[in-house]
Amino acid sequence: MKNLLINKIILILFLTTTVYSQTIKGTITDSLGVVPFATVVIKDKNELIKQFTTSDEKGFYRLQLKKERDTLFLEVSTLIHEPRTVDLSKLKIVNNELMIDFFLKERITNLKEVIIKKAPPILQKKDTLEYNPNSFIDGSEKVVEDLLKKLPGIKVEDNGTIKYKGKEIKKMLLDGDDLFDANYTIGSKNINVDMIEKVQGIENYEENSLLKGIKDSDDVVLNLVLKKGKTDFSGNSTLGYGIEDRYYGTLSGVLVNKKIKAFGLSSFNNVGQNNTPYDFSSEIISLENIKNQNLLSKSLINQGNFNSLLDNNFHRLNNNFYTSLNTLNKVFKKSSFKVNLGFYQDELSRLNKSNSIIFLQNEIIEINETNSLNKRPKLFDANVHFSNKEKDNFHWEYISKINQSELIFNDISSNNNLIQNNNVTTNQFNTSHNINSTLKISEKKAIVTSLHFTKNKLPQSLKTNPPTAIDDLGLLLAANQQSEFQKQFLSINNSYFVSSKKLKYAIHTSYFDLRNSLFSNLLNQNNQSIGNEFRNENIYNIKNLNINPILVYNEKKYSFRIGLNAIYNDLDFNDASEKIKKEAYFIVPKVTAIYKLDTHSSLNYNYSFNQILPEEDRLFSGIIQTSYRDFISNEIRLEYLKTHSHSLSFNHHDFFNLTQFNVAITHDNRPNNYFQETIINQNITVSNQFFAKISNKDYGITVSSEKYIHSLRTTFQLNSSFNLSFDNNILNESDLREIKNKNFTANFTARRGINKKLVIENKTFYLNSNFKVEDEQLNNNFQMLTNQTKILFKSKKFINSNLVGNFISPNLKSNDNYFFLDYEINFTPKNKNLTYSLIGKNLTNNKTFTTVSASDFSTNKGSHNLIERYVMFKITFGF
Incomplete structure (x- = not known):
C-alpha cells in the first residue's frame, strides 16, 4: 500500500x-x-x-x-x-x-492639432536607404525603371541590370518578397510607377534568414514598397494604334494579400519596345544567362547583327509578343511556393550595308556587304521554387528551372556582289535543379549544404545557297554547317559559418563534375563531309575539388576580407586526334580592404589572382563556319589563363545633401592568354585562336559624380571612363602585332525644374577610341558625339507633354549628322483612371542611320534602316 x-x-x-x-x-x-x-x-x-x-x-x-x-x-x-x-x-x-x-497595427491617436510635414526625399534606416519617389519624379515616368534612373545612387544599364552604390543588385523585392528571381527586369520594365510608395536600397542583405548576423554579406537589393490601397489587386492596360499600322498594347496586374503575391503581364508591339528580360536583337545577355553563363552551352554560328548606337524605339523593327505570370504563395505558416512562367516570340528585321577597308602590310582590301536579315525567336521558360521554413533552426528549398527556345534566322547576303541565301536554325534546351538546406547550430554557427544539377544542349545548323568557296579554285564548297554543344554539371557544396563580435569565419568546400561535348561537321552541296579538318567530335571533362576558407574582420573604421581557395582539378580531353589528361593543385588568393574615412566616405582595395581553364569554345581544332564568309578554329591547349587584378576606389555617398562621388583605378595583368590569328581575303575570313605566354595589361579609371545645386535648382551627373589596353594578334601571316587601344567616354547630364511646370534635361555623350599598331605605325581614330534634350511641360493639372530632341554625330570627322524629334502629350481627366496620349516618333523622318567605326586593322562604314515616322494614339486605363 x-x-x-x-x-x-x-x-x-x-x-x-x-x-x-x-x-x-x-x-x-x-x-x-x-x-x-x-x-x-x-x-x-x-x-x-x-x-x-x-x-x-x-x-x-x-x-x-x-x-x-x-x-x-x-x-x-x-x-x-x-x-x-x-x-x-x-x-x-x-x-x-x-x-x-x-x-500589430499602428496605434491611432486623436490629437488636438496635427502638423503634416513633407516627407524627406531620402531617409536612412541602418543599412536601408529609403527614397520618396515624389521628390524625384517629373510626370514623364511610366514604369519603375523610369523612376530608378532618376534616383541618386542607382544606375540602370542597357540590359536592365540595376546597380546600387556601384554594386549590381542581387534581387529586386516586391514588398519584401523575391517574386522575380534573377529576371527582375520583368518588374522594373513593367510595374506601373503609380503603384510605388517607396524604393528601398538595402546593403549587407542576407537572403537566408538563418544566416543573418552569422554570414558576412556585401550583397545589395532594392525593395519596392507598394502603396496602401494598391495591395489587393490593381493593374494597368494600354492600347495604342498609329499610322503605318503601328500598334502597342500591355496588360499588367499586381495581386497582394496575406497568402498570395502575384504579377502578371502580357504585351505586344511593333514599335521597337522591349518589355521582356530577353534580347535577341543585340549581343546583350539577359540577367538570367549572366548569372549562369558558365553553365550554358556556347552558340558558335552567327545569328545576325542587329546592334545600333540608337535606342530600340528608333531601329528595332519587331513584331513582339510576351506574356509572364509570377506568383508567390504562402502555402504554410512559414513556407512559400513560387512559380515563374514566361513565353516570348518575336520577328525582327533589318537591312544592313557596310563598306570595310582592311589595311594589310602589302595591300589594302575593300569588302562591300549587304544583308537583309530576318530573325524569328520563340522561347518558353518555367521556374518553380519551394521554400520550407517551418522549423526555427532548419530551412530547406528546392528550385527547378526549364528553358527551351527556338530561333530561325534568314540572311540574304551580298558579299562583294556574290548573293547568297543563308538559313540558321538554333534549338536550345536547359534544365536546372537545386536543393539547398541550412542548419543553424547556435546563434553564432550554421551549416549550409547544396546540390546543383544542370543539363543543356544547343544544336545549330547553317545552310548556305549557293555554297561558299573556301579555296581559290572553288573546289571546296561549304553548304551545310552542323554544330551541337552539350553540357552537364553536377556540384555538391558545403559551407560552415562562425561569427563573433568582430570576426566572421567561413569555410566552403565543393566538388563538381563538368562534362562538355561538341560535335560539328561541315558538308558540301552534296551533303558530304568536306574533310576531317572541318569536323569536330570531342569530350571535355573537368573534376574539381576546392576548399575555400574566408576570414572577415570588421572594425568601426576598417574591415578586411581574406580568402584562400585551394583547388584540385582533374582534366580529361578527348577528340579524334589526341587525348590529354592533366592534374593540377594550386591556391587562388583574394583580398579586400575597406577603410571608412567618415560616415559618408571610404577607401576600398581589392586584389585577386585567378587561374581559369579555357572554355569549350576554345577547345576545338576543326574549322567551323559561323556565317556566309566567316570561319573559326583553335589551337588546343589545356593551359590555365592567369590574371592578377587590382582595384583601388574612393567612394563618397551623402544622399541627404544629394551628393555622391566615386573614382576607381583598375589594373589587370595577364601573363598568358589566347590570341587571334586572322586571314582575310575578298571572299572569306578565317580566325584561329592560339595560346601564348605573352603578357597583356589593362589600365582603367572611372569617375562618376552627382550633385544637386539648390541655388540653380539643377542636378548634375557625370560618368566617365578611360581605358588603356595592350593586345597582340597576327593578320594575314604577319609577325605578332602589338596593339595599343585607348578608349575614353564621358556622359554629362544636367536636369532643372522651373516653376513646377517646366523640367529641362540635357544629356551629352562623347566617345574617343584610338587604335595604334606599334611596328606598322598604323593609327586609327574614331570619335562620336550625341546630345539629347528633353523638355517636360505641365500646362494644366491634368495635362503634361514632353518634347525630346536627339542630335547624333556618329563620326566627328564627317558631316553625317542626325537629328531625331519625338513628342508626346498626355491628358488625364479629373477623378478618372483613364489617360489619353498622342505620340509622335521620329518626326524628322530619318530612314537610315550610318556609323563609322575603327579597329586595329580596318575602318568600317555601316548603315541600317530605321522605324520611319509615325503618330500613335494611346489609351491607358488603371484599375
Missing part, C-alpha cells in the same frame, strides 16, 4: 508538472518587420498580471506557464501599436507548446 501511494503521488506530480510546464512562444511583427522590446503579459479574467516578458531584438518572445491556462489571457502591446489579446483556453497545445505569432 505504501508503494502504491508513493506511485500515485509521483503520477500526480508528473501530471501537474506537465500541465504547468507549457511553453508559449512566437514572433511579433508589424508592417515594417519585426517588433523588438514589445511587452508580453499574461493576465487572468480580473485583469491581474500573472507573468510578463518582452520580445528580443528579432521580435521573438518565450514564456513558461506557471498556472493552468483555462482562465488566462495573453496580451501584446507597445506605445505605438494597438494591443492584441488572445484567450489561451481556446488554443490547442502541441507537444506542450503554444506557437502564437502576433501582427
Whole structure:
C-alpha cells in the first residue's frame, strides 16, 4: 500500500508538472518587420498580471506557464501599436507548446492639432536607404525603371541590370518578397510607377534568414514598397494604334494579400519596345544567362547583327509578343511556393550595308556587304521554387528551372556582289535543379549544404545557297554547317559559418563534375563531309575539388576580407586526334580592404589572382563556319589563363545633401592568354585562336559624380571612363602585332525644374577610341558625339507633354549628322483612371542611320534602316 501511494503521488506530480510546464512562444511583427522590446503579459479574467516578458531584438518572445491556462489571457502591446489579446483556453497545445505569432497595427491617436510635414526625399534606416519617389519624379515616368534612373545612387544599364552604390543588385523585392528571381527586369520594365510608395536600397542583405548576423554579406537589393490601397489587386492596360499600322498594347496586374503575391503581364508591339528580360536583337545577355553563363552551352554560328548606337524605339523593327505570370504563395505558416512562367516570340528585321577597308602590310582590301536579315525567336521558360521554413533552426528549398527556345534566322547576303541565301536554325534546351538546406547550430554557427544539377544542349545548323568557296579554285564548297554543344554539371557544396563580435569565419568546400561535348561537321552541296579538318567530335571533362576558407574582420573604421581557395582539378580531353589528361593543385588568393574615412566616405582595395581553364569554345581544332564568309578554329591547349587584378576606389555617398562621388583605378595583368590569328581575303575570313605566354595589361579609371545645386535648382551627373589596353594578334601571316587601344567616354547630364511646370534635361555623350599598331605605325581614330534634350511641360493639372530632341554625330570627322524629334502629350481627366496620349516618333523622318567605326586593322562604314515616322494614339486605363 505504501508503494502504491508513493506511485500515485509521483503520477500526480508528473501530471501537474506537465500541465504547468507549457511553453508559449512566437514572433511579433508589424508592417515594417519585426517588433523588438514589445511587452508580453499574461493576465487572468480580473485583469491581474500573472507573468510578463518582452520580445528580443528579432521580435521573438518565450514564456513558461506557471498556472493552468483555462482562465488566462495573453496580451501584446507597445506605445505605438494597438494591443492584441488572445484567450489561451481556446488554443490547442502541441507537444506542450503554444506557437502564437502576433501582427500589430499602428496605434491611432486623436490629437488636438496635427502638423503634416513633407516627407524627406531620402531617409536612412541602418543599412536601408529609403527614397520618396515624389521628390524625384517629373510626370514623364511610366514604369519603375523610369523612376530608378532618376534616383541618386542607382544606375540602370542597357540590359536592365540595376546597380546600387556601384554594386549590381542581387534581387529586386516586391514588398519584401523575391517574386522575380534573377529576371527582375520583368518588374522594373513593367510595374506601373503609380503603384510605388517607396524604393528601398538595402546593403549587407542576407537572403537566408538563418544566416543573418552569422554570414558576412556585401550583397545589395532594392525593395519596392507598394502603396496602401494598391495591395489587393490593381493593374494597368494600354492600347495604342498609329499610322503605318503601328500598334502597342500591355496588360499588367499586381495581386497582394496575406497568402498570395502575384504579377502578371502580357504585351505586344511593333514599335521597337522591349518589355521582356530577353534580347535577341543585340549581343546583350539577359540577367538570367549572366548569372549562369558558365553553365550554358556556347552558340558558335552567327545569328545576325542587329546592334545600333540608337535606342530600340528608333531601329528595332519587331513584331513582339510576351506574356509572364509570377506568383508567390504562402502555402504554410512559414513556407512559400513560387512559380515563374514566361513565353516570348518575336520577328525582327533589318537591312544592313557596310563598306570595310582592311589595311594589310602589302595591300589594302575593300569588302562591300549587304544583308537583309530576318530573325524569328520563340522561347518558353518555367521556374518553380519551394521554400520550407517551418522549423526555427532548419530551412530547406528546392528550385527547378526549364528553358527551351527556338530561333530561325534568314540572311540574304551580298558579299562583294556574290548573293547568297543563308538559313540558321538554333534549338536550345536547359534544365536546372537545386536543393539547398541550412542548419543553424547556435546563434553564432550554421551549416549550409547544396546540390546543383544542370543539363543543356544547343544544336545549330547553317545552310548556305549557293555554297561558299573556301579555296581559290572553288573546289571546296561549304553548304551545310552542323554544330551541337552539350553540357552537364553536377556540384555538391558545403559551407560552415562562425561569427563573433568582430570576426566572421567561413569555410566552403565543393566538388563538381563538368562534362562538355561538341560535335560539328561541315558538308558540301552534296551533303558530304568536306574533310576531317572541318569536323569536330570531342569530350571535355573537368573534376574539381576546392576548399575555400574566408576570414572577415570588421572594425568601426576598417574591415578586411581574406580568402584562400585551394583547388584540385582533374582534366580529361578527348577528340579524334589526341587525348590529354592533366592534374593540377594550386591556391587562388583574394583580398579586400575597406577603410571608412567618415560616415559618408571610404577607401576600398581589392586584389585577386585567378587561374581559369579555357572554355569549350576554345577547345576545338576543326574549322567551323559561323556565317556566309566567316570561319573559326583553335589551337588546343589545356593551359590555365592567369590574371592578377587590382582595384583601388574612393567612394563618397551623402544622399541627404544629394551628393555622391566615386573614382576607381583598375589594373589587370595577364601573363598568358589566347590570341587571334586572322586571314582575310575578298571572299572569306578565317580566325584561329592560339595560346601564348605573352603578357597583356589593362589600365582603367572611372569617375562618376552627382550633385544637386539648390541655388540653380539643377542636378548634375557625370560618368566617365578611360581605358588603356595592350593586345597582340597576327593578320594575314604577319609577325605578332602589338596593339595599343585607348578608349575614353564621358556622359554629362544636367536636369532643372522651373516653376513646377517646366523640367529641362540635357544629356551629352562623347566617345574617343584610338587604335595604334606599334611596328606598322598604323593609327586609327574614331570619335562620336550625341546630345539629347528633353523638355517636360505641365500646362494644366491634368495635362503634361514632353518634347525630346536627339542630335547624333556618329563620326566627328564627317558631316553625317542626325537629328531625331519625338513628342508626346498626355491628358488625364479629373477623378478618372483613364489617360489619353498622342505620340509622335521620329518626326524628322530619318530612314537610315550610318556609323563609322575603327579597329586595329580596318575602318568600317555601316548603315541600317530605321522605324520611319509615325503618330500613335494611346489609351491607358488603371484599375
